[in-house]
Every structure is written in C-alpha cells, then in structure tokens.
Amino acid sequence: MLNLYNTLTRQKEAFNPIEPGKVKMYVCGMTVYDLCHIGHARMLTAFDVIYRWFAASGYDVTYVRNITDIDDKIIKRAAERGISAEALVEETIADMHADTGALGLLRPTFEPRATQHIGGMQDIISKLISRGKAYPAANGDVYYAVREFDGYGKLSGKTLDNLRAGERVEVDPNKRDAHDFVLWKAAKPGEPQWQSPWGAGRPGWHIECSAMSCHHLGEHFDIHGGGEDLQFPHHENEIAQSEGAHGQQYVNYWMHNGFINVDGEKMSKSLGNFFTIRDVLGHFDGEVIRFFIVRSHYRSPVNFTDGILNDAKQGLTRLYTALRGLALPASSGIDWNNPYAARFKAAMDDDFGTSEAISVLFELAGEVNKSRDVQQARLLKDLAGVLGLLQRDPEAFLQGEAGDGLSAEQIEALIQARKDARAAKDWAESDRIRDQLTAAGIVLEDSAGTTTWRRA
Template sequence: MLSLYNTLTRQKEEFKPLEPGKVRMYVCGMTVYDLCHIGHARMLAAWDIIYRWLSASGYQVTYVRNITDIEDKIIKRALLRKITPEQLVEETIADMHQDLAQLYLMPPTLEPRATHHVQGMIEQIEKLIANGNAYPAANGDVYYAVREFEGYGKLSGRTLDKLRAGERVEVDPDKRDPLDFVLWKAAKPGEPSWESPWGPGRPGWHIECSVMSCHHLGNHFDIHGGGEDLQFPHHENEIAQAEGANRTTYVNYWMHNGFLQFAGEKMSKSLGNFFTIRDVLKHFDGEAVRMLMVRAHYRSPINYSEELLQDAKHALTRLYNALRGLELPASAGIDWSNPYAARFKTAMDDDFNTAEAMAVLFELAGEVNKSRDPAQARVLKDLAGVLGFLTRDPEAFLKGAAGEGELSAEEVEALIQARKDARAAKNWAESDRIRDELTANGIVLEDGAAGTSWRRA
C-alpha cells in the first residue's frame, strides 16, 4: 500500500487514484529567465523520484510540469540583454533541458508553456467573473475576490482574518479588498500582451497553473506538487481559481518538497546565495549531485556544501564498486519477494522514503562486495535504477573523464604499467614513487589477484 503525506490534510494517507491504475500529476515548473540553480535541482529531483516510483509501482502516470514563459522577470532580463522575451525563453529552456539531463532526470509526460494557454486563461477568468469570484477593475486589471471563495486558506491554514490582521499590503484603490490578487494585468508600453474582453494585457502568474493543469489533466486530478514555498499564496490561489471556476474539487493530494539550504538559509536567486547547476557540474558528476538530493527524504531540508557533495560522490562510488568486475545476468524485472527488494519497496511506499531505500541499497552493496554474487548484484543494479542510479558501466563511472589538469586514462595506464615493470624488477623505490605520483593526481590503485585496477578519487 502506497501512502503519502497530504499537505491539505496534514497527515499521511493511503493513495487512491481517481482512476484505477492511472495517476494524473501536476508540478509547478520553472520560470525560464536564467539558468537553473542547484536549489531547483533539489525540487526537480524530488518529483523525478516520485514519478519514477509511481511508474515502477505499475501506474500509468501522466506527469505535467509547466514552463512559465511570460513573467516580469523574463521581460526585465530580455530588456537588459537587448533580446526579445521569446529569444530569452528559447535559450533558457534549451539550457534547462541540457542541465537536467545531466542530473538523470526523466522528462515529464507533458511540458506546457503558459503562452500557449492564454485563451484558456481568459475563458477561466470569464467563468470566475460570471460566478461572482472575480471582477474587472477600472485600471484594466481583473482581480480575484478572495472573500467570495469560502474555502480560501484551507491548504496553508491561513484564515482570511489572520491574513487581514498580518497584512502589510499597500492599499490599492482598484481592489475591493487588499487581499484580492490579480488574474489579468493590463498591458504596459513595450510589454508582450494579448487581446481580451478587458483590453490588451497578460495573465497573472497564479491563473497559469490552474488553467494548464486542468487543460491537460481534467478539472479534478490526483496529485499537485511543488516546493513548500508555493503553498501560499500560489497553490492557495490555484485552488480558489480552479474550484471557483469549475465548482468541483481541484486536487486530491497536495505534496510539497523541502528546500535546499546554504548556510542555514533557503537557496534562492533573490537572496543571492545560489550556485547554478551548470557551475556545480563543472566540478561534480551529475549522478553524484543527484545522490545528494535523493539520500534525504523529499520533505526534508537539505544542506548544501562541497563537503556533502564529496560525501555523496563517495557513496555513489561505493555502489559502483560493488558492481565492478561482475558479469551480471540479464534483467528479468525486479522480484519484489527478494528480501532486499521487499524492504526497498516498503520504504518507498512509505511516502517515498528514499533515505530508507538508499540504506537498503548500501546494505545490499556490502553483501555483494562479500559474496560477489552476480544475481544479487543484478538486484542492486535494478533497484538503484528505479531511483535513477547505476545506469552507467562501472568502469566508465569510476575512471571518468579527465578534468582540466588531470591525468588521462592513457597516462594512468602507462604509469600503472611502469609500476608493474618496476615491481617485476624488484625496484620497490620506483614502484612506490609511481604509486605516490598517481595518488597525488587523485588516482586510487586497487591491487588484486586479477591485477591492478584504478579509479579516480
């Protein structure tokens, strides 16, 4: 039985999809104005794992992850770079896909763009106005009237009275209530705009996800997710919009991942304490970065540091080392009655507990190192593959590509041969010198009955 933590009810619940055997899941994706940073990688990796496990559990999953391709930050960045917003968007999407592929993230089933759904947004706003949940203002904007939606605050637990008491919003004369939020923004000179019944303009951010999710998954679907910072106001506003327009439950299970933290604070561009995925990948293997993200439970915060990334790489090396030198039988699929597989499944069925699942993998790797049993190694590779690990040849990972200033594989092999020749000639001093040279260059030698193997430290 798969259980998951539902933010809406604040408890774990048995997962029961609306349609047996099928899961419809929407996740708030990226606003594409700049390179993704490593905090984004934490969020995206969490949802990749959830997608993978639902699929491995036999569900037919429709995973929708949107792209916000019209927003103030996009407009400002395009102006700064003297290119069009469309050019910036295309460039940034290509960069995002390249970076995420190196983290072994599976592409979502669908990746809709906000600008492709503007007509649907206009239609939903018209519904909201007709239902009494929204109103056009004299300034050309259209606002959502939060007090007209009885359930406002049910996701975040913030009642309207508490919001009113704690509000620090400057009074807007065009709003009926300071808590009302914008659905449609009147056009400003030089900005992209679309025609609408209220004049030229563009949609507000919150309406985008309500419309794209319902368009692709239906007005009522199974799972909606994103970072925990989106609970309020974004996801709260999504509920108000979708349920106000469609008069039906919007989502059954709301799920939110924890932050990646740096020096005790959430990593974000607004705080300036971020590292882009691209910069991190210059120094660390993408699978090792993934290991850092997956070793923690998706709802837990993760601290980021180079030391922790190094530790994640060492952990991944342990798994690949267990497979090294073994001829594995062809995969026949995972036998979930295998004791290790059964424990792995129990962990993942408990709200996608990757921390426990990874502990099972490391225990199994230790067993494989002792037994050198190819059948058990096959189980290790298949279970790790469910989480996106151990997909490469062990030798390719362990030897890796030479970085700047590092010895090439050919240079390493030549030095190992020279050491072998020195040992054969009983020139122990030269043998030790060569070993020290290799160690200084980050090469770990492992002498065994079959000869000397090596890997990069």
C-alpha cells in the same frame, strides 16, 4: 498500499487514484528567465523519483510539468539583455533541458508553456467573473475576490483575518480587498500582450497553472506538487481559482518538497551562497548531485556544502564499486518478494522514503562485495535504477573525466611502469609512481595480481 503525505490534510494518507491504475500529476515547473539553481534541482529530482516510483508500481502515469514563459522577470531580463522575450525563453529552456539531462531526469509526459494556453486562462477568468468571484477593475486588470471563496487558506492554514499579520499589505485602490490577486494584467507598452474581453493584456502568474493542469488532466485530478515555497500564495490561489470556476475539488493530494540550505542558511544571491545547477556541474558529476538529493527524504530540509557533496560522491562510488568487474545478466524485472526488494518497496511506499531505500542499496552492495553474485548485483542495479542511479558502466563513473588531470592513457602507462618496477623489485620506484598517482587524485586497488584504478 502506497501512502503519501498530503499537505492539504497535514497527514499521511493511503493513495487512492481517481481512476484505478492511473495517476494524474501536475508539478509547477520553471519560470524560464535564468539558469535553474540547486533548489530547483531538489524539486525537479524529488518529483522525478515520485514519477518513477508510480511507474515502477504499475501505474499509468500522466506527469505534467509546466513552463512559465511569460512573466515580469522574463520581460525585465530580456530588456536588460537587449533581446526579445521569445529569444530568452528559447535559450533558457535549452539550458534547463541540458541541466535536467545531466541530473538524469526523465521528461514529463507533457511540458506545456503558458503562452500556449491563453484561451484556457481567459475561459476560467470569464467563469469566475460570471460567478461573482472575480471582477474587472478600472485600471484594466482583472482581480480574484478572495473573500468570495469560502475555502481560502485551507492549504496553507492561513486565514484572511490573520494573513500577513504584522506585515504591511500594499494598498491598491483598484482592488476591493488588499489580498485580492490579479488574474489578467492590462497591457503595457512594449510588453507581450494578447486580446481579451477585458482589453489587451497578459495573464497573471497563478491563473497559468489552473489552465494548463485543467487542459491536460481535467478539472479534478490526483496530485499537485511543487516546492514548499509555492504553498502560499501560488497553490492557495490555484485552489481558489480552479474550485471557484469549476465548483468541485481541484486536487486530492498536495505534495511539497523541502528547501535546500547552503552551509545552514537559506540560499540567496545577497548572501553570496547562490549556486546554479550549472555551477555545481562544473565540480561534481550530475549523478553525484542526484544521489546527494535522493538520499534525503523529499520533505526534509537539506544542507548543501562541498563536504556533503564529496560525501555523496564517496557513497555513490561505493555502490558503483560493488558492480565493478561483474558481467550482469539481462534484467528480467524486479522480484518484489526478494527480501531486499521487499524492504526497498516498503520504504518507497511509505511516502517515497528514499533515505531508507538507499540504506537497502548499501546493504545489498555489501552482500555483492562479499559474494560477487551476479544475480544480487543485477538486483542492486535494477533497484537503484528505480531511483535513476547506477545505470552507467561502473568504469565510466569510477574513472570519470580527466578534466585538467591525467588522462586514462597516462594513468594506464604509469600503472604499467609501476608493474614493471615491482617485477624488477624496484620498490622505491613502485612507491614513487603510486605516490605520484595518489597526488593526482588516482586511487589504485591491487587484487589478485591485477590493478584497477578510479578517480578519488
């Protein structure tokens, strides 16, 4: 039985899908105004692993991860760059797909854009107005009346009486209550806009996900996920909108991944510790970044430093080294009765326990190193594949890209020169060549009369 932590109930629960054998999952995706950062990588990778594990467990998964393509940040950034919002969106989506591809993410079943669902948003807003849970204001905006929804705060644990205690809440004369939030924004000159029953305008952020999830998964579905920072107010507001409009439970299980900190502090541009995925890919292989993320439990906070990434690189290198030089048979699927596979499955069934699952991979890799058994190696590759790891040729990973260093041809030539020097018993020259390669970041491994190499 697969168990997962439900933010709504604050406990682990057995997963029981609404429809047997099927999983419907929605995850809040990117607002496409800039490159994705390493915190986004954590969220994207965490739910990619969850998606993969449901599929590996035999479920028919419908995975929806949206794109917010209309937003204040998009409008502002496009204006700063002197391009249209549409041009910025297309450019940023292409960058996002390049980065997620480098991290080994599978594409979701559906990747809807907010601007494709304006009609659905307006339908929900109309229902909310008719049910007395939303109201058009004098300024042309439409607001959600939070005090008209009895369950407001049930996800975050906040109540309207203690909400933002000790903080100043901006007073808006157009709102009935300071905590009401916008569903529809009146048009402003020069901004993208759509016609509506309340005048020209564009949607508020929260209503977008309610409409897109409803369109693809229905009014009631299994799992909704996203970063921990979205729990309030975004996901709280989604619940209020969707349940207020449809009169039934919106989502059964809410899942949230933990933050990434940089050198122990929250990532922030003002602190100068802000890194995009593209920044990190300039120094580390995408699979190394993925391994760094996957080896920690998705709900745990993770610290991000060069040292920790280097440690992740060494760990992934150990796993690939176990597969090196073995001709693996074709996969016939995973035998979950195998002791290693059974332990891996137990870890993943316990709220997607990737850290314990990775430990199983290392134990299995140790056995492969000792036995050189191709069936064990096949199992290692198949289990790791469930996490999106170890699917490349080991040589391709271990020898990597040359970058500014020695090319593979240059390295092979130096290895041959060292071999010739050793044959001539010129030990000084042999040591000199090895030292030269070591200084260039090349690790030599001599075994049974042959020499293999990898980049350190």
